[in-house]
Amino acid sequence: MGNRTVTILLSLVFLLAVGASVSAGDKTAKIAAYIDSTNEEIDEMISAAIVEANEIVASGGDLSSLIQELLADTNKAASWAIKKSKGSAVCTLIEVLIGGQAVMIDPLKVLDR
Numbered sequence: 001m002g003n004r005t006v007t008i009l010l011s012l013v014f015l016l017a018v019g020a021s022v023s024a025g026d027k028t029a030k031i032a033a034y035i036d037s038t039n040e041e042i043d044e045m046i047s048a049a050i051v052e053a054n055e056i057v058a059s060g061g062d063l064s065s066l067i068q069e070l071l072a073d074t075n076k077a078a079s080w081a082i083k084k085s086k087g088s089a090v091c092t093l094i095e096v097l098i099g100g101q102a103v104m105i106d107p108l109k110v111l112d113r
Contacts, residue, residue: 031084031085034081034084034085035081035085038077038078038080038081041077042074042077042078042105045070045073045074045077046070046074046096046105049066049067049069049070049098050096050097050098050099052066053066053067053098053099053100053101054099056099057099057100063098063099063101066098066099067098067101067103070098070103070105071103071105071106074105074106075106078106091106092106093105093106
């Protein structure tokens with residue numbers, strides 16, 4: 001092999017290596033964006049439940065079905081994000097007041113990425 005052939009082969013190997021690392025970086029950035037988006041969605045679910053709970057409390061209604069629905073929806077969103085990201089989750093319970101009732105919400109999770 002001549003010097004030119006070796007130079008071309010080394011250049012190709014370098015370009016492939018750089019391309020693979022950029023591709024991996026893009027994937028990591030997409031996963032991080034998806035996780036952040038899911039956490040924002042969960043925050044919105046909590047905010048909507050707080051507003052709805054205040055209305056239910058004002059009318060003397062029962063919050064149990066709202067709370068159960070909130071827990072199911074937030075867990076579903078978090079589970080989907082964990083599955084899609086192929087990451088692992090760290091359970092971080094947070095206390096949220098829903099209509100004056102303390103509710104422990106699990107899904108705001110920090111994922112290993």
